[in-house]
């Protein structure tokens with residue numbers, strides 16, 4: 001079968017290894033998955049009840065407009081339902097934004113050390129990707145993005161904030177700098193991907209709700225896969241001006257968001273107690289990792305997300321494989337130009353302690369071997 005050259009050369013997304021596959025491959029009873037930035041809490045009781053109540057309606061097609069969910073988001077954000085598009089995970093919306101707004105050989109701009117989906121979806125659509133390296137602090141280099149944006153035309157500029165896989169963030173002043181530098185470009189949208197914003201503790205993190213009111217070329221992307229713990233249901237949404245949403249709606253599949261995901265999202269977004277608990281568990285876990293990594297002399301980057309980036313000082317594939325054999329799944333970051341680094345998701349106390357114990361053991365064994 002002949003396919004186009006861009007599809008032939010496309011390197012597919014590599015998801016974190018599953019618990020079941022790891023148990024089978026290494027003959028293990030207990031495996032800790034610290035690789036995909038999933039919630040250690042599981043979905044809230046309210047979400048589970050909402051799903052139970054909806055199950056008897058599964059013979060019906062879902063609401064193609066996600067009416068109730070969009071009304072709720074609109075109310076929370078102080079915007080119109082027409083400024084929202086809901087997707088089958090935010091990954092679907094990344095793909096849709098690229099397919100709708102970029103034609104063949106047009107360009108997007110992003111960082112070389114960020115969420116890989118921007119690149120995969122662009123290559124699949126025959127859209128060119130320009131990447132700016134992360135700065136020395138492993139943050140998005142906003143001055144370099146602004147400079148590039150002045151010298152060439154980019155249809156979409158993607159900034160993951162906080163960034164995956166580094167956990168670093170761009171402060172409000174820098175985001176404003178990027179928005180100001182691009183606001184008169186008729187054909188450019190700036191996309192702030194806020195998959196992890198509910199985990200942020202930094203005071204100078206941008207208030208995207210406020211910025212959205214001021215800059216009409218700003219698109220904000222959110223997901224319920226992380227703090228709200230419904231990654232398995234697939235639900236993300238985009239906030240954008242009405243004409244942008246209307247183009248996205250022309251192209252998206254009419255029933256892209258299933259009915260269980262819709263009711264679950266409505267319940268999740270209203271469950272403030274759960275949100276607070278999820279944040280507290282994550283922050284406690286992060287602080288635990290910082291303390292233990294410091295004791296071990298392992299370099300890490302303070303994180304505004306639900307994972308921590310560490311520099312093992314060794315070939316990260318080697319460390320990854322040794323951890324895997326001992327039942328801890330992490331994420332090596334060679335594909336992000338970070339050859340000695342691992343990304344470790346924050347779990348519950350038990351998972352975090354087991355991960356640290358195994359990491360300590362593996363690093364000691366490997367440094368004795370060297």
Ligand SMILES: Cc1ncc(COP(=O)(O)O)c(C=O)c1O
Nearest residue numbers: 089090091115164195223225236
């Ligand atoms: C920065 C970022 N954006 C978007 C996503 C996609 O999230 P989902 O498709 O589960 O909504 C992820 C997932 O890890 C991510 O890290």
